[in-house]
Amino acid sequence: MRPVKDAERAILAVVAAVPYGRVTTYGAVAERAGWPRRARLVGRVLSALPDDSDVPWHRVVAAGGRIAFPAGSAPHLRQAGRLAGEGVEVRAGRVDLARHAWSGGGDLDRYLWGDGEN
C-alpha cells in the first residue's frame, strides 16, 4: 500500500473534523494526521479535491493564519468568502489564529487511531 494513500485518508479525516467557524493550519493538520512536517503533503491532497467535495478545505490556512492562495486570485476570494460566511473575520488575507484556531480536541484521535478499527 502506498504510504501517501494512508496519509491522504488521515489528512482528509482531520480536515473533515474541523468545526464550522474554526480554522487550522496545513502544518497542524499534518501533525494531527500523524505525518509531522508534511504540510506540503496536506496542500497536495487538498488541491486534488473535487469541487463538489464536502471536505471543508477552506478552514485550512497557512502558518500565521495566512490564506495560501495569491491575494486577489479566484481561489483566495472563494476561501475568504466561505470563511466570512462562517463568521471568521478575514483581514488582509489572513485570519486571527489566536481567536479562530481549532484546538484539535474532542474524539478525533480516538476516531483515527483509537481502539480497534481505523
Next chain:
DNA sequence: CAAATGACGGGGT
C-alpha cells in the same frame, strides 16, 4: 535521470 514545482514552515535580515 536531473531539475523544477508547489494550497508549506521556520529562521534570519
Next chain:
DNA sequence: AACCCCGCCATTT
C-alpha cells in the same frame, strides 16, 4: 510587516 533563503518531499518536466 516584508522579503529572502533553505529544508521538506511527492510529482511533474
